[in-house]
Amino acid sequence: MTEVSRRAPQVVMRLARLGSMHQSRLSFMRVLTRRMARENWRFEKTAFEINDNGVGHAVYTAHGPDRSYSLIAFAHDLPPEKRSDRVIADAWDATYTLFDGVPTGSDIERLSANIPVQEAGRVTNTELSVSRSNRSVRLWEHVVDALANGHQPSVEKIDAVGYLMRTTAVYGSGKLGAADREMIADRPEFRAPFQVEMLSVYLTRWFVLDLVQHMADVRARESGAEAVALDLDIARSMGIGNSTGLGMAPFLLNHPVLFNNWIAARENAVQVVRGVQSATAEDISLFRDVFERNKKIAETWVSEHPIQIEKLAALREDVEKVDGYLADADLNAASPWNTLYEWAEEHLSLEGQEWVASLILEPYGVLVDEFAEGMAADNTATFRIAGAMKIGDLRALLREIYGWAIETDWTAPASKARAWYVSEEKLEPRLGERFEEPIEEYEQPLAPGRDAAQLYQALAHWSEDAQVADFLLRHPEHRHVLRRVQIVGRAPYAEIRDNTISDHVLPIDMLRCKLSFFGATKFDPRSDRWVRICMYGNAPLPHELSNENADYWVFPQHEKATA
Known part of the structure; x- marks a missing residue:
């Protein structure tokens, strides 16, 4: 291995x-499908009691090596005027819960009174997630x-949308009384983040395909x-949509x-691969192959948003440049991936x-x-303030992490x-003028750069040897950001190194970052504040999941030249 430095937070963040x-x-989607294939998870549909109006419930169970999990889906006959993706909606085309185990009839009866009303209902710690979805009306009607x-x-119509239903929320971690993260965090299958939610969406996709077929059978x-019957290749091409707005940015x-x-996990991975001394013929x-398949993503990725249109144009130019690079590059030479990365950084x-x-x-x-095993977090210890820290050490941390903020003129309008707040009417985070x-x-504490600069200013007359505890006794208003500084001192990638309340901040940058870790592709911003994505498009269906197809499904198949 070649010694390569990990990219600095000042660059990445x-x-x-x-x-x-x-x-x-x-x-996270690929982490889950790899695990399920590796461990030979077994899937079965144990109930599908949906009537001719598309109303009823269905149960889909995933059997892992030690435990089983069941998606309980409730289908509804939703009037068009009630269909809304807003968090304040009170009715949906379908609602769901991921159940810990296999539900009994009494479990389903209990949940039938709570899951369809979502926030107006309550669940227990046998429920791991609560979710809902709405139809993509035109595509749904076309397929039926x-x-x-x-x-x-x-x-063509399916490719233009990519999904028959889109989730408007997938709640876990104690929401509405569901199991707290701590109750399941030590289970190997849920050790990586958001595995409950990813499993819920994977099984939801199965239900949606069954439901659209059922409604077509009824109409016929x-x-x-x-x-x-819906062609398997067409069925596999469709995922589950998601509309994500400002609620996810904070x-x-x-x-x-x-x-x-x-x-840190991603940066460690990039560092390790850049350090590979030589690539095998199989690696190359x-x-x-993956590069060629990715070219198709770049070619078919469309958006109507000006920012994304500009980024797509740049990406397509980058693809051509990489294509040219790979045509001439000797990937058998020493440190091929570090050489490629350094070339990419420059060009x-x-x-790209x-x-x-x-x-x-x-x-x-x-x-x-x-x-991936280290991507979860236990916040308990990190949120304790180290009161014995010297002010001099705190100042040094502030200069290292928030130097950009200290140098910012915060008196400039x-x-x-901007200011982050929670809308009383919509019950969602908002970014206002x-x-x-x-x-x-009503501003939420979501401007750590400004708050860190104010802390630095408040420390101006304090002795280097004074303790943080003494400072906080005098100035408790800085407690939240001082804790944050200490956290970032131990976790260098914890902080965005930019102004989150400036006049040019783009919340979609935060949304895209998070959704990329989910595994989303072809991000389609609808404004600078919300984005549409598709999850599990082209993923193997549960009955065909194997070690051979569990990972690279995310990349489109390409037509290879034949002799």
């Missing part, structure tokens, strides 16, 4: 770079109608005909240790650089997959133009 990240081997009339739906039967700021562990072949956009950083990991599961709306008194 800028919003523009975080907003250019791509899925990788460490993305096509199958009912004896032919397959349009592949009503006309005295027989529907055709997550990265509110979970600094967890965020650090995600980024796999990399070139590609941030989008992060694309390459993810791609070089693909041949090296044996080196990097284990980093542009530096603090500080000088145009009466929101400042």
Whole structure:
């Protein structure tokens, strides 16, 4: 191995770079499908009691080596005027819970009174997640109608949307009374982050495909005909959509240790692969194959948002540059991946650089997959303030981590133009205009850079040898950011090194960063504050999941030249 330094937080943790990240081997969907295939999980549908109006419940159970988990899905006949993706909605096309084990009839009866009403209901610690979804109405109707009339739906129409239903929330970790994360964190299958939610979505996809087929069968039967079965290749191409807005953006700021562990795992993986001294013929072949398949993602990735259109144009130029590089490069030479990465740093956009950083990991599961085991976080110890810390040490930390913030002119309106708050009407995080709306008194503590600069200023007259505890007795208003500084001192990737309330902050950068760790591709921003994605598109269906298809499904198949 070649000695290669890990990328510095000052480089990685800028919003523009975080907003250019791509899925990788460490993305949570792929972590789950690899595990389920490796451990030979078994899947079965144990109930499908849906009537001709599309109302009822179904149960899908995943049997792991030690435990079983069941998705209980409730289907509803939702009037069009009630269909809304907002968090304040009170009705959906389908609602779900991931149950710990196999439910009894009494469990289903209890949950039928609670899951369909979501926030208005309550669940217990046998429920691991609560979720809901709405149909993509035009595509749903097209698929039902096509199958009912004896032919397959349009592949072009399906590719343009990618999903039949989109989730509007997948709640876990104690929401509505569901099991707290601590109750399941020591289970191997849930050790990596968001595995409960990823399993819920994977099983939801199965249910949605069954439901659309059921509704097509009903429609055909009503006309005295027989529907055709949805082609497996078409079924596999569809995932589950998701509309993600500002509610997710504060997550990265509110979970600094967890965020650090995600980024650190990826950076460790990139460092290890860049340090590979020589690549085998098999490694090179796999990399070139994945690169070719990724070119199709870049070609078919579309967006109507100006920012993403510009980034896509840059990415496509980058793809051509990498194509040219690989045509001439000798990947059998020493340190081929470090050479490629350093070339990318010099010649590609941030989008292209992060694309390459993810791609070089693909041949090296044996080196990097284990980093997923360290991506969860126990915050208990890290949230204790070290009161004996000397003020001099605190000052040094502030200068190292928040030097950019200390140098920012926080009296300038542009530096603090925005404010994060929670909307009373929508019950969602919002980013408002500080000088145009009466929101400042409701501001959430989501501007750590500004708060760190204020802390640094408040320390001006304190002795280097004074203790933090003494300072906080006088100035308790700085407690929250002082704790944060100490956390970042131990977890260097915990902090975004940018102004989160400036006049040019783009919340979609935070959204994309988080969603890339979920494993999303083809991000489609609808504004600078919300984005649509598709999850599990092209993933193997439960009955066909194997070690051979459990990992690289995320990359489109490409047509290889034939002699």
